[in-house]
Amino acid sequence: MPTGSTGSTARGGPAVPGRLMAAEMAEQPAVLRRLLTEGAPRIQEVARHIAARRPRFVQLTARGTSDNAALYAKYLLEILVGKPCGLTSMSVTTAYGAAQDLTDCLVITVSQSGGSPDLVASTTAAREAGAITLAVTNNADSPLAGAAEFHIDVLAGPERALPATKTYTAELLALYLFAEGLRGVDGAAAAAGLPELAERVLARQDEVRQLAARYRFAERMVLTSRGFGYPTAKEAALKLMETSYIPALSYSGADLLHGPLAMVDNVFPVIAIVTDGRGGRALQPVLDRLKDRGADLVVVGPSAQVASASAGFALPTDGVPEELQPILEIMPLQLLAYEVTLARGQDPDAPRALAKVTETR
Template identity: 35%
Template sequence: MNETQMSREIREIPAVVEHQVTRGAGVYHEAGKRLRHDGPRFLVSCARGSSDQAVTYFKYLLETRLGIPLASIGPSIASVYDAPLRLDGAALLTVSQSGGSPDLVSLQAKARGAGARAVALLNETDSPVGKGADTILPMCAGPEKAVAATKSFVASLVALASVIASWSEDKELLDALQRLPEALAKSLACDWTPASIHVASAHSLYTISRGPGLAIAGEAALKFKETCRLHAEAYSAAEVRHGPIALARDRFAALVFANGDQSDTSILDAADHLSAAGARVFIVGGTSPGALPVATAPHALLAPICHAVNFYRFVETLSVSLGENPDAPALLRKVTETV
């Protein structure tokens, strides 16, 4: 069987990250220093799809490490409603692989006009979003041809973690980022085959986490839909018992991402309740007996990045086994332009 483009791009992730944390890290560190100097009162974000999940990861790092809030602004506020914004003293973070969607361009321009400094994290830096930004952060992911984003998503997380590490002057996190490529290479070797049959036969799935891991839960739910045509929804461990757990009965599965930090108590408690309700639960990370194998991250904040690579290998294999084409799923395009 021929290797998929998605599989080839997943295998490139450790090399992409190695490039980021060695030759490409300077621009992230300068951006972090600039943000520390400017001292924005708050940040707002502009992103869709996998890029919006990357912003979720950044939000938790920003708010837990620096105490600065980040809020998402729907691009339609600018592109559809043309509503006025008041963003003096703020910074806008736009994350996009292509940087070409008109609604992202519109919101960035509106935010700059309202007083925000525009920072753009892009794989295509010579793009409309890039041309309208005050600061450009390159993802350095290289060409990505499979419709389902993988290496560009991981590159986004690494870039954003690097900005936070520099902004907060966190030497421990900066040092850990240097060791991340080795951990990601080990992540590619982790086998989640025992979960395959239960996930493939499930009527529906939940992907669960909390804190920084919530970004990976959201990305996992999106990839189950995109590449496997499996219905999956992401929830915070704190929210799943507020109604959604009622669906967790026969032929229901849950993939639960633990962070290896103080959030794990509530995450694993949610996993126990899902299991008791009748769901087949698989835990990623943590120390629970029977948890799916993962590589040890060099820092707790980097564990979600390792888990993303673990998951990508799993979902690509699952997609192929289900007879799907993860490189070109039906009804989807690599670049989606919305207004």
């Protein structure tokens, strides 16, 4: 369990830095269990109603951490369900006021708080334009939940830390269960082992603390992956930037080869998320190029890949479907952001210039 989860200091003293983020990371196994036992039947019901309306196209709408969950949903819906998907440009509605014909389209809006005005406005406009609208939030009483025709509650409980952790993994699992439900599959069965695996990952915080020592003085870093792991690279980069303030660039492995690889040298830290499956195999040529350039390569993924890198964190992915591995992949990287931030003398609970609900318009 994360060391900061023990609470505050002596009575009347200041809170332990990172206490909230640590506690919420530690809650993730329980949140996943709750979603599988209490949330899955409702998600199946919503998926069944939407599938009956046979949407022809899916738009995904989100910001920040939830945008990375939406990108994960794009992979799920395109690969497992066979539905073409796109990511919404909200300024089309909120800034330009453009009208769209969204008849027979499914618009899924993902938001931890469900309170951002641009998400509510975009969802409202989509519904008026003929779309089937679904909100995925951690707040059933939020304006967004009220604006959409359907709602899925990710059941993560109150999240007080500014960096989202448990709501992100809950969004991933909820979106997986929904995608499987669209094609008439009970996804809860395949995901049943995730809570125990999550406990095993989070219990290895000492390993992550040792990795964090590599990045205490990092001036920049790159995170890369392909396929289902790509949203993990983007979310990990966001967590590192918002907590430790290290500029962290995230690239698809394919995009990394198209130019950005030139900035990598033998002192440049690169974190590669290697899913155990087709995405990981597609990333292999990128890993080979990074090694040829002498990059300080850290791998999060299968033990064989970790053994061939400079360092890494081996994930217990044996028997876990590739599409579920991102729920485990992000956890050591959440811990890494937490530990790097503490090592740099900063408080991950209080990132500068950030608020829990970002009210973009």
